[in-house]
Amino acid sequence: MKKIEAIVRIHKLDDIKESLTESGVHGMTITEVRGFGRQKGHTEVYRGTEYAVSFVPKIKIEVVVSEDKAQQVVDKIVEVGKTGQVGDGKIFISDLSEAIRIRTGETGDATL
Amino acid sequence: MNNWLTTMMTLLLLSFCWVLVGAQPVWAQDGSAGLIEPPVATVSDSTEEAASDDEDSLEALRLDTDILWTCVAAFLVFFMQAGFALVEAGFTRAKNTINILMKNLMDFSIGSIAFWAVGFGLMFGATTNGYFGTSYFFVSGLEEGGFDQWTAAFWLFQVVFCATAATIVSGGMAERTKFVGYLCYSVVLSALIYPVFGSWAWGSLFKGDGWLENLGFIDFAGSTVVHSVGGWAALAGAIVVGPRIGKYGKDGSIRAIPGHSMPLAALGVFILWLGWFGFNPGSTTSVGGGGFARIAVTTNLAAAAGALSAMFTTWLMTSTKKPDLGMSLNGALAGLVAITCPCATVTFGGSILIGLIAGALVYCSVMFFDKIRVDDPVGAISVHGVCGAWGTLAAGLFGAEQILGDGDANTGLFYGGGTEQIVIQLAGIGACFVWVMTTCLLLFFVLKSMGLLRVSPEEESEGLDLTEHASTAYHLSEIRS
Numbered sequence: 001m002k003k004i005e006a007i008v009r010i011h012k013l014d015d016i017k018e019s020l021t022e023s024g025v026h027g028m029t030i031t032e033v034r035g036f037g038r039q040k041g042h043t044e045v046y047r048g049t050e051y052a053v054s055f056v057p058k059i060k061i062e063v064v065v066s067e068d069k070a071q072q073v074v075d076k077i078v079e080v081g082k083t084g085q086v087g088d089g090k091i092f093i094s095d096l097s098e099a100i101r102i103r104t105g106e107t108g109d110a111t112l
Numbered sequence: 113m114n115n116w117l118t119t120m121m122t123l124l125l126l127s128f129c130w131v132l133v134g135a136q137p138v139w140a141q142d143g144s145a146g147l148i149e150p151p152v153a154t155v156s157d158s159t160e161e162a163a164s165d166d167e168d169s170l171e172a173l174r175l176d177t178d179i180l181w182t183c184v185a186a187f188l189v190f191f192m193q194a195g196f197a198l199v200e201a202g203f204t205r206a207k208n209t210i211n212i213l214m215k216n217l218m219d220f221s222i223g224s225i226a227f228w229a230v231g232f233g234l235m236f237g238a239t240t241n242g243y244f245g246t247s248y249f250f251v252s253g254l255e256e257g258g259f260d261q262w263t264a265a266f267w268l269f270q271v272v273f274c275a276t277a278a279t280i281v282s283g284g285m286a287e288r289t290k291f292v293g294y295l296c297y298s299v300v301l302s303a304l305i306y307p308v309f310g311s312w313a314w315g316s317l318f319k320g321d322g323w324l325e326n327l328g329f330i331d332f333a334g335s336t337v338v339h340s341v342g343g344w345a346a347l348a349g350a351i352v353v354g355p356r357i358g359k360y361g362k363d364g365s366i367r368a369i370p371g372h373s374m375p376l377a378a379l380g381v382f383i384l385w386l387g388w389f390g391f392n393p394g395s396t397t398s399v400g401g402g403g404f405a406r407i408a409v410t411t412n413l414a415a416a417a418g419a420l421s422a423m424f425t426t427w428l429m430t431s432t433k434k435p436d437l438g439m440s441l442n443g444a445l446a447g448l449v450a451i452t453c454p455c456a457t458v459t460f461g462g463s464i465l466i467g468l469i470a471g472a473l474v475y476c477s478v479m480f481f482d483k484i485r486v487d488d489p490v491g492a493i494s495v496h497g498v499c500g501a502w503g504t505l506a507a508g509l510f511g512a513e514q515i516l517g518d519g520d521a522n523t524g525l526f527y528g529g530g531t532e533q534i535v536i537q538l539a540g541i542g543a544c545f546v547w548v549m550t551t552c553l554l555l556f557f558v559l560k561s562m563g564l565l566r567v568s569p570e571e572e573s574e575g576l577d578l579t580e581h582a583s584t585a586y587h588l589s590e591i592r593s
Contacts, residue, residue: 043431046368047203047438047491048478050431 185394192387202377207575209585236318280342283490335453343497348552355487414467418447421471450503
């Protein structure tokens, strides 16, 4: 199993969710997060005075999929989440040792 | 952006010409609206003639409608307390919301009691010294034999004005002032500082007599009496309490501390705008002649012009070249504060020009006070102090009483009135500044020396809601099971 964490633009969430469920992903967890990368935040003005917003709001999507599906999911997120501008986000992939469905006690790929 | 500048300048120039030529319909009105005069109830002794009876009942009806209008206007001005509370809450951080709302609630509550006990007597009692009244403390002598309903309406209208002056200060000193110290300030302003100055300009509206009004000082609804008093008190407070932690960088740079809710701030400004239709038109305290309608129009035009002018100023002047909501909201208030003094004596064109200047002035003033390290989180000093002074001066520039059918001669410089009125207006502006700054600096220094003025740096960082009130305004992110 692979755990895929994608930090994406907020307004891309709906498109990504739709495209992943179409390709057979049955569940995901999202979190509202803040951070910075190459985009380095942006400048805002409050009552005439400029200030820097260094942590930009983003959405983190967490999806756990079987080994053979991982590449397909990553490709979909890149395809749908891309605008070509700085600030599109990043994807982190890691190996996952176990998953358990609380209701039935099932483990492994059967839980996904 | 240059084309915006050109458009704005052209507009300014056009309205200026319009004002100068006085292309304004002459309003036929009896002139009674120009002065706040308690109507006199006549009790007729003669019942011989039917005509006299008709006259009496007409007079009684007039008095009733005046009482009704004055009360409705007072209710509208009361609603401005909600406006102030929301503007101040919106322009400050979420961790200080309960604190600022409590200060607003207590300003009105303390003000009501203090004005009943002491303030009304100082402001409107009979005077022997010429500087403040000495009768009607605790409204004594007014209730025996039945409280005259007109006096009740007048008292209510005055107490909401007093509370308006008091509540201006909480915004200017927000996010770092101790609650207890603030309550002490609120008592002194409502009981002493506001009423004494008020007696100088408005004492004769009841039983008092003021030296400023005897000079011929014009302040129809209180640009100086209410707003500058509050604004300068906020200036004294902001100076003594010092800037918030984080307002200035170690290198001396000015840093923005964004408020937590622009929707609250915007709602607050709309409520204040509505309330001002009681504040200015209501200051006629009289329905006769319908003079309040024209005042409602000058009030509205100045507010609109103030918002527009502040928006264009930020559009041109800020680093991002974008129209700024917060400053445009301040601009609307700046226009309203400025037109408060001259609302009854200027033409529609004049009111627009007064608002346009107020909107640009408030931006420059906010930038100026930021630069000299006077931290005013909501712009109270600039909106109420500076634009209050501007509006008071504007009465001497734009006074068009003759054109409006309210007098034999125009007092405004731009209408051939010469400089006499300007000198009187400047005397009033100066007297207000000196009186309020002296008393308030003294008051805040005393509170500071007693350790009652400012919370500790730890409490300030933690937020005043938690440290001063042991509560939190928003529970949205708490996990509920």
